[in-house]
Amino acid sequence: MSLKGNAIIGQSGGPTSVINSSLAGVIDAAIKSDSIDNVYGMNYGIEGFMNEWLYDLTAQPKEILEGLRETPSSALGSSRLKLQDEHFPKIMEVLKKYDIRYFFLIGGNDTMDTVHRVEAYCKEVGYELKGIGIPKTVDNDLYGTDHTPGFASAARFNALSVMQGGQLARDMKKVDKFVVFQTIGRDAGWLAAAAACGKKKEDDAPHLIYCPERKFNAKEFVEDAKACIEKYGWVSVVVSEGICYEDGTPVSAAVTKDKFNNTEFGAMGGASVALNVHKILREATGERGEFQIIESLNMSAHDRATKSDLQEAFDCGVEAVRLAESGETGFMVTIERVSNSPYQAKVGKTPLSNVAVRAKSMPDDFINERGNFVTEKALEYLKPLVTDLPNYVELQPIFVKK
Amino acid sequence: MSLKGNAIIGQSGGPTSVINSSLAGVIDAAIKSDSIDNVYGMNYGIEGFMNEWLYDLTAQPKEILEGLRETPSSALGSSRLKLQDEHFPKIMEVLKKYDIRYFFLIGGNDTMDTVHRVEAYCKEVGYELKGIGIPKTVDNDLYGTDHTPGFASAARFNALSVMQGGQLARDMKKVDKFVVFQTIGRDAGWLAAAAACGKKKEDDAPHLIYCPERKFNAKEFVEDAKACIEKYGWVSVVVSEGICYEDGTPVSAAVTKDKFNNTEFGAMGGASVALNVHKILREATGERGEFQIIESLNMSAHDRATKSDLQEAFDCGVEAVRLAESGETGFMVTIERVSNSPYQAKVGKTPLSNVAVRAKSMPDDFINERGNFVTEKALEYLKPLVTDLPNYVELQPIFVKK
Structure with missing residues (x-):
């Protein structure tokens, strides 16, 4: 029997053009999931979570949820709060109060550290929680993944x-x-x-x-x-x-x-x-x-996003829910490159401990x-990531003889 | 009988995303014209013209000429040379040497001043020349036209x-x-x-x-x-x-x-x-x-150009040739707004003396x-000019009760 309860999803750190696609992926998969009842969203990240600022995402109109895939930046609102040990009791209180058993954060190094520590803390205190991180950063400096959604x-x-x-x-x-x-x-x-x-x-x-x-x-x-x-x-x-x-x-x-x-x-x-x-x-x-x-x-320039970046961001969100549903926890979803021409990639996973805090040069x-x-x-x-660049012409050097 | 001879076209001042569309319009119409033999291009504006740096535009491959409509910036090369009286004899020498009877410049205030003065000088010395200006500036500060190609x-x-x-x-x-x-x-x-x-x-x-x-x-x-x-x-x-x-x-x-x-x-x-x-x-x-x-x-962001701006820029180029062919001289092509919803505009003309040098606030x-x-x-x-903006969504403020 899989774990039953509610899910929470948050966005953290700087936005990207495709981070709302990941959000849409999580919501889409979580709503369809038999294990997950309600899907909540942290308004302003872990900071908002501790304040119990929780969107009821299941109640959002369908056209808003669909529009997320076409909307840049972090629709839930973001935060840069660095998690401290003294935050854990409050987090635990909110998790329990809202019967949250599925915990998803979309973000970069520091965010992966947050998922990692919350997930580990819950394990320690015996609260069953599936915590999965979804990568996001334009900087592309996360370990364990070929590249990060938002970078391309x-x-x-x-x-x-x-x-x-x-x-x-x-x-x-x-x-x-x-x-x-x-x-x-x-x-x-x-x-x-x-x-x-x-x-x-x-x-x-x-x-x-x-x-x-x-x-x-x-x-x-x-x-x-x-x-x-x-x-x-x-x-x-x-x-x-x-x-x-x-x-x-x-x-x-x-x-x-x-x-x-x-x-x-x-x-x-x-x-x-x-x-x-x-x-x-x-x-x-x-x-x-x-x-x-x-x-x-x-x-935040959604009109210049690449198609594959938007799709991969969505897929990472869906995969996070699939992993959690199947009992996995303590992982970040990754993108694995399969081939360069044609460009193909698939989702994978890596332990959060591989990713957290460090930046990949x-x-x-x-x-x-x-x-x-x-x-x-x-x-x-x-080049396989940065696709669809225009072909500009230049006049040929055909000059009139002086 | 219309005036027979060659045509010269130049680009001047700062580029826009659509100025090459005007260039394409001029070339397209000039090649089709019975009055115009060869179509030359000034490499680096009036400065290049005086140095006889002249592209033979008639000899450019078709795909290059078509690609101009998809290419930002000034394909001929631009210049900011401010025309001085001492330049006129040299300009006249080049006009005569290459039998140029049709003179087109695409640019802003200063450029219209150049067309105006060259055209007036030719009239003064009895050299028959049709001089028409084509508006261009992202700044939209030209008199006599509803707006300038490149602005939108x-x-x-x-x-x-x-x-x-x-x-x-x-x-x-x-x-x-x-x-x-x-x-x-x-x-x-x-x-x-x-x-x-x-x-x-x-x-x-x-x-x-x-x-x-x-x-x-x-x-x-x-x-x-x-x-x-x-x-x-x-x-x-x-x-x-x-x-x-x-x-x-x-x-x-x-x-x-x-x-x-x-x-x-x-x-x-x-x-x-x-x-x-x-x-x-x-x-x-x-x-x-x-x-x-x-x-x-x-x-220079061609991927963000508006469709109507690209089309109007092209139309202004075509109209410049039509005016010159039909014997007009000393004008700048203009855009006249016909209606706002749906947005409609047509080309017109204004005397260069109305436009030159002054900036429209x-x-x-x-x-x-x-x-x-x-x-x-x-x-x-x-708003009728700045079209095709995206519709981003925002989550509705539906929160979970604390």
């Missing part, structure tokens, strides 16, 4: 932006000489690397990509950027918000200090990477250029030796 | 970004309290105003919009932003890069100084509007938030009295 869509946003910004920069090269595109990615360069997916030939954007996995050398950067300007007449540069100089100082740090003159991080600090890289290049070349700081726009051989671009190997991994 | 698509980019960023900010309001979106728009607030097109109800983004047509009062801004945070739990702010304080100081100026401590404009100066507005709000509230600086990304009654949002009248103008 944010990656496509970056690839599109850099392609389109490159078209513009190339056509305007008589006026401006460089364009710097900044992407989120504090610890890992996956999203910066993905900007190369639309590049077809050498002079296409981007020309230089800097990831947090390697130290940023301003002198080499200026040399390389100048070489591109010399060769192509312009240069397209992609920077991850987390890049640091060799002494560990964040590239974002030079300009932004708070009122106590401390280096500041967060939206403000991170945002100034492009500003500083732009400044370095402007001072070194005397040329004009621009910088683009999209911040979270690639986390790009493999060393995904970045070239100079640390200023990605390798073919990186593109082999990335 | 850039406006849709802004509306989408602010909708999507708003979804995210609302769902994350327990963590961050504000989001500041900066759009290009030095002299006119059309693109900032357009960010409101996706707003359906009071608490939807954006809550506050600041346009260059009104002075920016930091004290009132803080009051209004705090009131939104109080009411909705968060606030979405849209700023035009060109907004100035009451004493005329650009809002971008406070932070950015060049190495001689001069206030700096251009990509760097303009870009810091959002940064400064973010700083004002952060200091006034003590809360976290983020800012987004997309710069030219909305000028938004009408005073498009902005509310407080200067912090647009009016219904603005939205009546904008």
Whole structure:
């Protein structure tokens, strides 16, 4: 006999374009489940859960539940509360009060840590609970899964932006000489690397990509950027918000200090990477250029999501319920890549202890030796995910004889 | 008998997502024209023209010409050269050398000034030339036309970004309290105003919009932003890069100084509007938030172009050739709005002297009295242009009883 009771689902951390697809998958499967009675949703994550802010998802109109698959961001409301030991008694109280036996959270490292600890705590105190994590993060920095739902869509946003910004920069090269595109990615360069997916030939954007996995050398950067300007007449540069100089100082740090003159991080600090890289290049070349700081726009641009990302996010939600129903607990649903051409993947699972807290960097051989671009190997991994990029044309160099 | 000879077409100023559609329209009509022999393209605008960098557009493969309609930015290459009187003899020399009798430029105010002056110069020296301008600018600041090709698509980019960023900010309001979106728009607030097109109800983004047509009062801004945070739990702010304080100081100026401590404009100066507005709000509230600086990304995002913008841009190109063929000269093609529901428009024309150099601001009654949002009248103008916005859902407030 399978465990009977109610289910709770929450979203945590930063949103993505497809995280509501995972939510829709969980709700869909949970409503159909014989083991699950009511399906509740945490309003504002574990913080809302402890406050008993619980959506009755079973009572939502059908068109709202269907619309979730077309809606970006975290419809339940998100939170960044870091779980503390003193929270457990309150959590247990709410679990019992609402007879919750199925516990699902969609999120990243910290969220997986939360599921892991809640599930372990329940085991310890003898409260039967099936806890399954559903991966989500545009940063793609979760262990145990080929990639995370949300990554491919944010990656496509970056690839599109850099392609389109490159078209513009190339056509305007008589006026401006460089364009710097900044992407989120504090610890890992996956999203910066993905900007190369639309590049077809050498002079296409981007020309230089800097990831947090390697130290940023301003002198080499200026040399390389100048070489591109010399060769192509312009240069397209992609920077991850987390890049640091060799002494560990964040590239974002030079300009932004708070009122106590401390280096500041967060939206403000991170945002100034492009500003500083732009400044370095402007001072070194005397040329004009621009910088683009999209911040979270690639986390919510549903119109640019990839079809497979949306489907996989949904499938992960469904699989979480299937695992829990069949008695599994303490796992995160994963995506396993089956083949690259045609791209095929299937859902799997990994113990939460494999995933929680740690961030997965790009493999060393995904970045070239100079640390200023990605390798073919990186593109082999990335391109099957970042699909449906446009084919722009260029006029052929057929000129009238003078 | 109509004038026989070759045609030249050029693109000038900043690109748009649809300017190549106008180019395609001109080429298509010019190739079919009995009056026009060869169709040449200026590589890098009037600057390239004087250097005799001329594409032979008639010789381009058909698939390249068709692909132009799907390709953003200025395929011919653009320039910002400001026409000087001393340029005329060289221009005349090239016109004669290549037997050019049809002269088309796609661009904004300055470009219309160029067509106007070249056309007038030719008349003066007795060289028969038909000169027609084709409007283009994401800024929508050209006189004589209901709107400019390129505007609606850039406006849709802004509306989408602010909708999507708003979804995210609302769902994350327990963590961050504000989001500041900066759009290009030095002299006119059309693109900032357009960010409101996706707003359906009071608490939807954006809550506050600041346009260059009104002075920016930091004290009132803080009051209004705090009131939104109080009411909705968060606030979405849209700023035009060109907004100035009451004493005329650009809002971008406070932070950015060049190495001689001069206030700096251009990509760097303009870009810091959002940064400064973010700083004002952060200091006034003590809360976290983020800012987004997309710069030219909305000028080249072809995947977000509106269908009618693409079609109108093409139609303007075709109409330019039709006018010139039928003996007209000294005009800019215009778009005349016929009706709003269903939206219908037709091409028209206006003398270049009506358009050249001056920038068209938004009408005073498009902005509310407080200067912090647009009016219904603005939205009546904008919404028929900024089409095909998504319908995102929100969970209904059906909560489980505590």
